[in-house]
Each structure stands twice: as structure tokens, then as C-alpha cells.
Amino acid sequence: MPMQSPQDLFIHELSCMHAFEQQNVQMLQQMLQEVKDPTARQPIEHHLEETREQVTLLEQCFQSLGQQPQQVTVATAQGMKQDHDTFVKMQPSPELLTMYNLGAASKTEHLEVAAYRTLINMATVMGQKEIVRTLRQILNQEEDAVNELEAASRQLGRQQIPQLMKQVA
Template sequence: MATKTTAKKTTSKTVAKKAGKTPAKKDAAKQLKDLFEDSLKDIYWAEKALVKALPKMHKNATDKKLKTAIEKHYNETKVHVKRLEECFSALGKKAQAKKCDAMQGLLDEGKGIMEETEAGAVRDAGIISAAQKVEHYEIATYGSLAAYAKVLNEKDCLKNLLATLTEEKKCDQLLSKIADTAINTKAK
């Protein structure tokens, strides 16, 4: 006795949905090089947004060491933008920014901290916290981009990405030192 089996028509979207996967957009990255270029566009937007945000943080900070650190990183960030432009050029691409939702969220959070704290040590502690969240995001991004550049044999990009990664890590360490040696105790 034979049994009839009815086959359900499935699509890749249905399979992806059942597996808890998000279906890819039509213009989705298909190769590591595509992901690399898309990620460069995101961090390029992020660095340009930071060039605008850092002066506001500087203006709201009160601790002299913190203000100096922010000013130093502002100048470094302008260099980071130029390095990314060099990466695009090395890839034969026009520098293009794509809104980075993660960075926008971090910058919005930083703005909220400045609005919700009184000027002084508490606001300075909040500024450091917000700045370190940004630094950690950048460290993760530049680390990933450097790994991609290495695999893709993009030596010029790799050199620039590693230089920026080093500066981001140093900034994070400096912010920790400033918080630990003075600001957090004053804010207590």
C-alpha cells in the first residue's frame, strides 16, 4: 500500500525564517571584500560624526586632563578620517559614508548623559563612560577591518587601520587612567 506524500513548496526565505535567520537584502555582501568595503563606509561615517561630536564633549567637560585628552583625540580623529580616505583610494573607490546606526546610538547616549548631569565631576565621569563606549566600538571595528585587510592582502589599508587601532586603544587607556586617578573619586 502506497502512501501519498504532499511536498510543501519552500523557498530560501522560508527556510531562513524557520532557522531563525534573517534573509539577506538584494545588495547584501557576498564576499569578504564587499563586507570590508561596507564596514569602511560605516566607520568613515562614524569618524566624521565624531569630528562633530568631540568639540561638544570638550565644551561640556570641566577636568583639565579630560579636556586635553578630548582635544588630542579630536585631532587624531581628523587623521583617522584621512586614513580611511586613503583606504578607499587604495581600493580604487571614492570615499563614501554610510550611516552607522551603532555610532549614532552611542553619540545620542553621550548627548543624553551631558544633558542629564550637572557640570562638574559627575558629568565628566559620564563623558568618559560615553567616550569609552565609542572607543570600544571603534576598537572592535578597526580590529575586524584589519583582519579583513590582512586576508584580502590590502597592505596599504592594513597599515592605516592598525595605526588607527593603536591610537584608539591608547585613548581608551588614557580615559581609564583619568577616571581612575581623579574623576570617579570626585564624582562620588
């Protein structure tokens, strides 16, 4: 079916985020299998719970539009997973894999922040007040997740990078 109206674009983008968040649940679960450090686990565990909730919140948006999420393939999510799997094949030490995962989770959240800001702009112009409220709730969680992931990454980096550099030198 050709894409003709701004509503079509909005539904498509919303469907992409619905698929993206579902894949992110899997990615965060995978990270928790690989990350043992409590400082790094905390923001990942926290955001895993939020991400599950976000899938439901997005479904509420579809309900208020009287629509169903479209079946879409999101290449960016698949690409993040591929990058992760390629890195794991390089046999990183647990410390480096933890740093990688924090960085990757942060990249993902930045991408989501951009996507939700765009969706909020569209929903605002389209007069979808309830959807704007729901998407803002998600956006706030994403922005907080970025801050928490970056804070963990900084703390861990300060603790571990100087020591790890000495080991290699």
C-alpha cells in the same frame, strides 16, 4: 545593490568607520564644550586631533582600493549621541557630566578597537598590505586613546567621587 563578496563587506565596514569617525569628531567637539577639567580635557583634545587625521587615513584606504566611501548611516554613533543628549537633559552637575563624557568616549573607543581589529583581519587575508598598515596605525591610536581616557577617568574618580558622595550623604 546586493552584498555578495567579502570585498563588498569590507567596503561597507570601512565606510561605516569613515562615517563613525566623522560623527566622533562632532561628539568630541561637543564634549570639549562641556568639560572644563584639564585632566579630562587632555585625552579628549588629543584624540580629537587623531580622529580628524583618521578620517583622512580612511580616505587613503578608499583611494588605494579605487573606491569612494559609501553613504551609510551608523546607528551606533547616533545611539551614542542620543544617550549623551538624554543624560544632559537630566541636568547633571559639571563633575558628573565630565565623568559621563569620559566613560562615553571610552565606550566609543572600545567599539572602534573591535571594528578596526575586524577590518585588519579581513584586509590581511585579502592581501591588502598597505591598508593593513594604515588600519594598524589607526588601531594603535584607538588603543592609546582608551588607555588615556581610562587613566583620566580613574584619576578624576579618585579625586572627586569620595567628596561628591559626602555632599549627597
